[in-house]
Amino acid sequence: MKIEIDLPLCEGHAQCEIIAPDYFEVRDDGLAYLLKDTVEPGDVDLLNSVVQRCPTAAIRLRSTEADPQ
Numbered sequence: 001m002k003i004e005i006d007l008p009l010c011e012g013h014a015q016c017e018i019i020a021p022d023y024f025e026v027r028d029d030g031l032a033y034l035l036k037d038t039v040e041p042g043d044v045d046l047l048n049s050v051v052q053r054c055p056t057a058a059i060r061l062r063s064t065e066a067d068p069q
């Protein structure tokens, strides 16, 4: 599963970084950047929580062919 940030929607609220600091970093330009873009198998619930908590719905998870069914 891959993570995508729609940067034009990001307003730098940093909920993503607070919840999942291993994946997201809000930089000096006030935008969130991915530290890694592939969801570790044990982190699916964590990343779903990030998706739900982003105030501007800027984060999406995208299934990949490598994901277990």
Ligand code: SF4
Residues within 6 Å of the ligand: 005, 009, 010, 011, 012, 013, 014, 015, 016, 017, 024, 026, 031, 032, 053, 054, 055, 056, 057, 058, 059
């Ligand atoms: S929670 Fe959403 S709006 Fe806030 S920094 Fe992360 S991606 Fe941007």
